[in-house]
Amino acid sequence: MSVAKRIVIEPVTRVEGHGKVVILLDENQKVIQARLHVVEFRGFERFIQGRPFWEVPVLVQRLCGICPVSHHLAAAKAMDRIVGGENLTPTAEKVRRLMHYGQIFQSHALHFFHLASPDLLFGFDADVGVRNVIGIAGRYPDLAVQAVLMRKYGQEIIKATAGKKIHGTGAIPGGVNKSLSVAERDGFLRELDRQIDWAKSAVRIAKDYTVQNLAKLAPFGSFESNHLSLVRSDGAMDLYHGNLRAIDAHGAHIFDQVDYQRYVDFIAEEVRDWSYMKFPFIRSLGPEQGWYRVGPLARLNTASFIDTPLAEAERKEFRRATADQTSNITMAYHWARMIELLHAIEKIQILLGDPDLQGTDLVSKGQRREVGIGVIEAPRGTLFHHYKVDKNDQVVAANLIVSTTSNNEPMNRAVAKVARDHLQGVEITEGLLNHVEVAIRAYDPCLSCATHALGQMPLEVSVVGSSGQVFAQKSRELGWARPDRARPRGI
Amino acid sequence: MVLYGMEQAMSGGREKVLLYGYGNPGRGDDGLGPALASAIELADLPGVEVDADYQLTIEDAARLAGYGAVVFVDAAAQGEEPFSFVLVDDAAAHHLGWTSHSVTPAQVVALARDLFGCRVPAYLLAIRGYQFTELCEVFSPAAKENLAAALAFAKRVLLEPGCCFARYLRSSGPTAAGPELGGSTWKA
Numbered sequence: 001m002s003v004a005k006r007i008v009i010e011p012v013t014r015v016e017g018h019g020k021v022v023i024l025l026d027e028n029q030k031v032i033q034a035r036l037h038v039v040e041f042r043g044f045e046r047f048i049q050g051r052p053f054w055e056v057p058v059l060v061q062r063l064c065g066i067c068p069v070s071h072h073l074a075a076a077k078a079m080d081r082i083v084g085g086e087n088l089t090p091t092a093e094k095v096r097r098l099m100h101y102g103q104i105f106q107s108h109a110l111h112f113f114h115l116a117s118p119d120l121l122f123g124f125d126a127d128v129g130v131r132n133v134i135g136i137a138g139r140y141p142d143l144a145v146q147a148v149l150m151r152k153y154g155q156e157i158i159k160a161t162a163g164k165k166i167h168g169t170g171a172i173p174g175g176v177n178k179s180l181s182v183a184e185r186d187g188f189l190r191e192l193d194r195q196i197d198w199a200k201s202a203v204r205i206a207k208d209y210t211v212q213n214l215a216k217l218a219p220f221g222s223f224e225s226n227h228l229s230l231v232r233s234d235g236a237m238d239l240y241h242g243n244l245r246a247i248d249a250h251g252a253h254i255f256d257q258v259d260y261q262r263y264v265d266f267i268a269e270e271v272r273d274w275s276y277m278k279f280p281f282i283r284s285l286g287p288e289q290g291w292y293r294v295g296p297l298a299r300l301n302t303a304s305f306i307d308t309p310l311a312e313a314e315r316k317e318f319r320r321a322t323a324d325q326t327s328n329i330t331m332a333y334h335w336a337r338m339i340e341l342l343h344a345i346e347k348i349q350i351l352l353g354d355p356d357l358q359g360t361d362l363v364s365k366g367q368r369r370e371v372g373i374g375v376i377e378a379p380r381g382t383l384f385h386h387y388k389v390d391k392n393d394q395v396v397a398a399n400l401i402v403s404t405t406s407n408n409e410p411m412n413r414a415v416a417k418v419a420r421d422h423l424q425g426v427e428i429t430e431g432l433l434n435h436v437e438v439a440i441r442a443y444d445p446c447l448s449c450a451t452h453a454l455g456q457m458p459l460e461v462s463v464v465g466s467s468g469q470v471f472a473q474k475s476r477e478l479g480w481a482r483p484d485r486a487r488p489r490g491i
Numbered sequence: 492m493v494l495y496g497m498e499q500a501m502s503g504g505r506e507k508v509l510l511y512g513y514g515n516p517g518r519g520d521d522g523l524g525p526a527l528a529s530a531i532e533l534a535d536l537p538g539v540e541v542d543a544d545y546q547l548t549i550e551d552a553a554r555l556a557g558y559g560a561v562v563f564v565d566a567a568a569q570g571e572e573p574f575s576f577v578l579v580d581d582a583a584a585h586h587l588g589w590t591s592h593s594v595t596p597a598q599v600v601a602l603a604r605d606l607f608g609c610r611v612p613a614y615l616l617a618i619r620g621y622q623f624t625e626l627c628e629v630f631s632p633a634a635k636e637n638l639a640a641a642l643a644f645a646k647r648v649l650l651e652p653g654c655c656f657a658r659y660l661r662s663s664g665p666t667a668a669g670p671e672l673g674g675s676t677w678k679a
Contacts, residue, residue: 044626046626047517047626047627059517062518062626062628063517068545110549114594133549134602134605137605137606144549144602144605145606145607147549148549149553152550152553166544166545
């Protein structure tokens with residue numbers, strides 16, 4: 001009879017959605033495996049089926065209150081294909097890009113200052129009563145003000161290009177429904193220099209922290225992996241559009257310049273009986289070897305270069321930290337994220353100087369299709385939207401691979417690595433909790449997308465035997481709600 | 492220090508009330524907050540500005556300056572039916588939340604205080620909901636009734652001269668609006 005034990009950490013604090021961590025031990029109390037369980041939303045297929053395709057870019061924003069713009073744009077790109085309007089007008093493409101870089105900027109700023117900096121500036125083991133955004137505001141008020149106002153700047157760009165915060169409608173099949181006014185542009189230009197300075201400062205913080213602590217950070221939750229992202233036709237980083245490139249842990253191309261309309265020939269998804277999330281993998285390598293990372297670290301690894309000067313200089317420094325080799329350091333996500341933050345504000349600067357943003361030619365059309373696939377580099381990584389539409393313009397099928405799903409296996413491996421390095425016996429120490437959370441937060445996961453209603457979810461930790469017996473339990477607060485167990489459909 | 496975004500807020504007039512509904516309209520009862528905000532916006536009440544979003548985030552701290560009071564409106568997965576109305580206690584801001592990117596009303600108020608020197612009385616209207624996990628844009632029947640009660644309460648209070656929100660709070664402990672306004676345990 002097996003005497004394996006399970007350690008359960010539930011849910012993960014400061015990570016979007018409901019998640020819990022189960023650490024499986026063998027009879028010698030060695031870590032066998034870590035499993036990140038999430039409660040995913042249900043009913044997407046039913047929610048989307050039968051809807052007219054032109055509503056989809058608005059409807060999909062309901063999937064996630066954190067990154068509605070990413071879903072909005074990925075769906076719009078898919079619907080561009082449906083209306084044959086994928087060759088956007090210059091104004092439409094640039095307005096969408098501005099919206100997207102605004103999203104990247106605000107999302108990365110929020111993650112770093114709200115989520116990462118408490119861990120980095122106070123230390124992984126600092127009191128959770130201090131190690132939070134309010135603690136940062138108290139100890140580092142200037143930094144906190146920057147965070148708030150960088151986030152606000154990005155949000156205002158989104159509002160100017162997408163419309164209302166909840167009902168963003170800026171991107172439509174084949175284009176956009178408005179351009180950027182001169183008054184809006186000038187408002188953003190007035191604030192731009194300060195935002196660039198703050199972005200440079202943010203890169204400096206992340207870089208200095210990573211370089212100074214490299215010996216400690218390099219092994220933390222780290223492992224070799226494949227990496228995947230879109231890249232431009234010349235290999236440059238491109239967060240809005242491009243072709244798929246996948247590399248192995250040492251930088252060798254697995255595939256390159258793959259048209260994402262053919263993604264199903266290259267990417268497959270595995271279902272495991274213990275998880276609500278699927279496990280994507282590179283088809284040619286199989287599920288055991290083909291899993292991959294997405295997001296800032298992956299993009300810094302896959303891109304041949306960055307086409308904005310400040311971010312490119314930082315990318316070269318980033319590469320130097322690993323002797324110009326592919327970085328497989330989980331904690332380097334933070335540094336990579338800040339380089340992308342700088343890239344985003346440089347792109348915003350370039351776009352704001354482009355008169356095409358004030359153009360009036362907003363929509364393209366062409367030959368109608370019944371299948372549309374849109375892919376974008378969302379803040380957390382590559383986001384796939386795939387739809388089938390019938391002759392009555394109604395959606396009949398949909399498949400999404402969201403960034404956090406692609407990072408599912410890597411997050412499990414990161415937790416397993418941390419558990420192997422920090423677990424002593426079966427005791428769930430505060431230190432173990434902290435380290436597990438730090439490893440997961442590096443990926444900036446969005447586990448369940450924005451049901452946040454009042455009254456849910458403190459942190460619950462249990463040690464459970466293989467028969468379900470609870471050996472130990474630890475909670476930061478009293479009272480908790482057990483997540484729903486139903487399996488999601490359609491995604 | 493001149494702060495971006497603050498100048499505009501500061502010109503908004505001290506006595507205005509900001510009603511801020513938040514939640515995801517695509518998650519069943521999670522959309523109660525934005526639904527109430529939308530209804531108040533349609534009512535076009537004098538001295539009331541309305542905003543809505545999927546959730547509260549740190550930049551909302553800069554949004555509070557310039558208002559005489561703020562009323563956050565959210566769905567509640569637990570608690571009193573049909574709704575409760577409580578003072579936001581910024582002492583609760585240091586609690587570690589389980590979400591990554593959103594913050595609580597208490598944290599927004601604390602950030603507004605600590606970063607922008609803005610001390611605005613803030614209240615939370617929490618409308619009880621029941622169905623949060625299914626992707627759908629309709630409310631459960633009971634939540635719909637609770638929303639109607641909360642809306643009637645909000646309109647009545649917001650139309651009062653001076654909007655004396657404190658009248659509707661209990662003197663100690665958890666606070667809620669009274670039965671005559673649709674709440675369960677109010678006393679003046």
